[in-house]
Amino acid sequence: xxxxxxxxxxxxxxxxxxxxxxxxxxxxxxxxxxxxxxxxxxxxxxxxxxxxxxxxxxxxxxxxxxxxxxxxxxxxxxxxxxx
Amino acid sequence: xxxxxxxxxxxxxxxxxxxxxxxxxxxxxxxxxxxxxxxxxxxxxxxxxxxxxxxxxxxxxxxxxxxxxxxxxxxxxxxxxxxxxxxxxxxxxxxxxxxxxxxxxxxxxxxxxxxxxxxxxxxxxxxxxxxxxxxxxxxxxxxxxxxxxxxxxxxxxxxxxxxxxxxxxxxxxxxxxxxxxxxxxxxxxxxxxxxxxxxxxxxxxxxxxxxxxxxxxxxxxxxxxxxxxxxxxxxxxxxxxxxxxxxxxxxxxxxxxxxxxxxx
Numbered sequence: 649x650x651x652x653x654x655x656x657x658x659x660x661x662x663x664x665x666x667x668x669x670x671x672x673x674x675x676x677x678x679x680x681x682x683x684x685x686x687x688x689x690x691x692x693x694x695x696x697x698x699x700x701x702x703x704x705x706x707x708x709x710x711x712x713x714x715x716x717x718x719x720x721x722x723x724x725x726x727x728x729x730x731x
Numbered sequence: 732x733x734x735x736x737x738x739x740x741x742x743x744x745x746x747x748x749x750x751x752x753x754x755x756x757x758x759x760x761x762x763x764x765x766x767x768x769x770x771x772x773x774x775x776x777x778x779x780x781x782x783x784x785x786x787x788x789x790x791x792x793x794x795x796x797x798x799x800x801x802x803x804x805x806x807x808x809x810x811x812x813x814x815x816x817x818x819x820x821x822x823x824x825x826x827x828x829x830x831x832x833x834x835x836x837x838x839x840x841x842x843x844x845x846x847x848x849x850x851x852x853x854x855x856x857x858x859x860x861x862x863x864x865x866x867x868x869x870x871x872x873x874x875x876x877x878x879x880x881x882x883x884x885x886x887x888x889x890x891x892x893x894x895x896x897x898x899x900x901x902x903x904x905x906x907x908x909x910x911x912x913x914x915x916x917x918x919x920x921x922x923x924x925x926x927x928x929x930x931x932x933x934x935x936x937x938x939x940x941x942x943x944x945x946x947x948x949x950x951x952x953x954x955x956x957x958x959x960x961x962x963x964x965x966x967x968x969x970x971x972x973x974x975x976x977x978x979x980x981x982x983x984x985x986x987x988x989x990x991x992x993x994x995x
Contacts, residue, residue, distance in 0.1 A: 655981060657988055670995070673937060673968045677995035679976075681984050683966035686993045
């Protein structure tokens with residue numbers, strides 16, 4: 649993993665064939681431009697297989713859960729959905 | 732001294748009938764016309780340049796197709812008024828807009844795969860400081876959503892357009908809302924998204940647009956302008972699609988990072 653600064657912009661790039669991963673924010677990227685107060689230590693390098701595993705895991709967590717929202721029925725009534 | 736002419740009686744009668752028939756047709760009569768005075772009178776009664784009575788008609792068009800407008804017998808059309816009342820069947824045109832006054836959108840149209848209207852404009856009257864629109868259009872084929880005039884400052888947009896199979900949302904515009912505190916707006920699988928508008932400095936945490944490669948240049952700049960300045964706070968992350976990220980200028984990247992946002 650390499651950190652360089654160009655025109656006051658800090659750029660983090662992974663080693664060849666690797667990816668950058670922020671586990672807290674659940675982000676995987678090939679190049680990261682760090683916020684001025686952000687720490688590069690929030691990012692780790694991962695390989696393709698770990699990338700695939702994490703993306704699958706995070707995707708399943710992203711799917712909205714069932715809800716008894718009071719507005720869901722209202723929307724269906726508006727749309728004339730009868731089932 | 733009177734002169735006499737010998738003629739074929741039958742032929743003469745036939746010839747006079749031809750003339751009489753012609754006069755009757757022109758004059759619009761079926762009366763027997765004797766020769767010569769009856770015919771003379773009938774000819775003199777024929778009005779030239781006759782104008783048929785005028786008629787105005789009003790019709791209503793309720794569906795696509797061809798509509799014939801004909802005058803009643805013996806009349807001419809002087810004016811036709813057309814009222815169009817074609818029921819909208821949905822679609823993606825600008826005219827297919829459903830406007831709702833509503834105080835929250837949570838799950839509103841969730842999983843209604845085929846919406847009658849594809850374009851929505853919301854004038855909102857929320858009950859609370861937080862306006863909840865999570866999952867409102869998840870699993871639908873909505874194409875544009877605009878929100879005006881909220882009172883709420885905080886907006887929950889989690890999984891707003893979530894769809895496993897991708898969605899068709901092209902325009903999302905809340906720039907005329909009063910939102911100042913938007914976090915985690917949900918643009919999962921929004922591969923058709925072209926126009927995004929937020930109020931200036933209204934996004935406070937985690938903006939993920941990494942599945943939206945078609946964002947317009949104006950939208951990209953609006954997004955940058957909509958990031959709240961997090962200087963002195965914990966940095967947050969904005970994710971853009973590779974194609975979009977490659978188009979950013981150095982000035983735009985600097986604008987993002989100088990607000991303490993990490994661009995991934």
